[in-house]
Amino acid sequence: MRPLVNILLVFLVAGCSYQKKMLEHQGEEIPVVRYVQLEVLYEYLVSHDGGASTVRNRSKKLYGDMKVLENQIIQHADPVKRKELYINLEKIKNELSDLRDKEESYKKKFLKKIEDSARHVAKKHGYHLVLNGGDTVLYSSKEYDITREVLREIVSRKIRSAPVNR
Secondary structure (H helix, E strand, O other): OHHHHHHHHHHHHHHHHHHHHHHHHHOOOOOOEEEEOHHHHHHHHHHOOHHHHHHHHHHHHHHHHHHHHHHHHHHOOOHHHHHHHHHHHHHHHHHHHHHHHHHHHHHHHHHHHHHHHHHHHHHHHOOOEEEEOOOOOOOOOHHHEOHHHHHHHHHHHHHHHOOOOO
């Protein structure tokens, strides 16, 4: 799938170059394209949200515990001990399922914040298209990376929405 995306991107870039020349020739507006590093913005939001970082840390710990239990189940011949280990493993799997639901909820919330902030920055600066640089941009000069601007907008929105302490 990834090679196909890269090939399509090459054609898109080539087509945009051709279209740019045509638009310049016809006097029409040339689209302004920028990109963000979605992963950087998402990691910032997770690390600055106590609930999300707690969920992430708990998930990591439980995955480690699950691997240990799975190894113990393999090593124990005693059926009583194995049954006890299986019960503990199921408890961990159930908690992980709950945590995955919470992670998905946080992900939706954070992606909405990123999208709103990127939209605001794009409108403010007249950008026509903002791409996720982590997945689709094969090459771009740093001048087209608006990740910091979007991050500033996310922080600014957080500050504006925070309750006033007096």
